[in-house]
Amino acid sequence: MSPIGGTVNLGVTVIRSRHSVRKYKDSPVEEKIIKDALDCARLAPTAKNEQPWLFGTVRKRETLKAIADLTDNARFIADAPVCFAVFGKRAEKYYLEDCCAATMQLILALQAWGVASCWVAGDKKDYVEDVRTLLNVPEDYTLVSLVPAGYPEEILIAKKKTLDEVTFFERYEEEE
Template sequence: MDFYDVVKTRFSVRAYEDRPVEREKLDRILEAARLAPSAKNLQECCYVVVTDREKREQLISAAAGQRFVGQAPVVIVCCSTGDKDSLMRCGHSRYTIDSGIAIEHLALAAAAEGLGSCWIGSFYPDQVREILNIPEDIEVVELLPIGYPSPEAQSVRGRKDIEEIVCYDTWSL
């Protein structure tokens, strides 16, 4: 699929079929995250791939009751070994930006494979840590359920117009 078609195809899928994701697809999706850029090429993102049904069900309450998180056959728990207090010169946190890039690589790769995904930021990191034995010094950044979208999954995409978000050469928004 053409890159722009992938971008247009991706939407937040909140209903999944009870159908496993092929290992080859999962490997390619994870490879897309491995190739993501990172500040100073530190590559601090790491992933716990959860396919175990019982653990996925436990992740539902860790994700504040979002049932579709456990319904997806795969949940990629995106973590970082980075220092959460380390800021770049621009003042922004390195690990959150690095993680965001890698996670969107995962989401776009999933879309390219005909799969759906949904960023999950509404979750309790301590509960996720406990379920998956993730050490205290590892940041749990985001959850990404992945799977075949069920027919009831609907895109509700609404976006600002380009003129509202882009200006050229001088600030005029």
């Protein structure tokens, strides 16, 4: 049973089981899983169906290390079997929202296959242009997110706020 009644479905189980993972086993992620995750990402909702994204997949160790070295808090990318890079077309008004939706669908598709990941910020970071240049992505795109992924070696579960702490119904009212 679901905590709010009814039967728990696979989608809910995938969402609830997802956690950021930064340590991966030294095992490659299968091509069919990578393609399926990318396919799920491209099917994300998008404003006016613009689909302003470009998805990169990096598996070469030297490129993974180069990306990791450019980041400020994601050195673990160097040890991931694969890293996805989500880029958005700068000229599109809602590229950030659209590419964030695509990033989440990518992450959930990986989770459904038992592949762990960690959303690493791109947008607003100092390394955005350096990663774009490293991966030879056209200038009209900007980095929105990096998603290193692999089979989890270690899972550390962060405490989350309760449902009551983060929700309101109809209108928000301060408690006295």
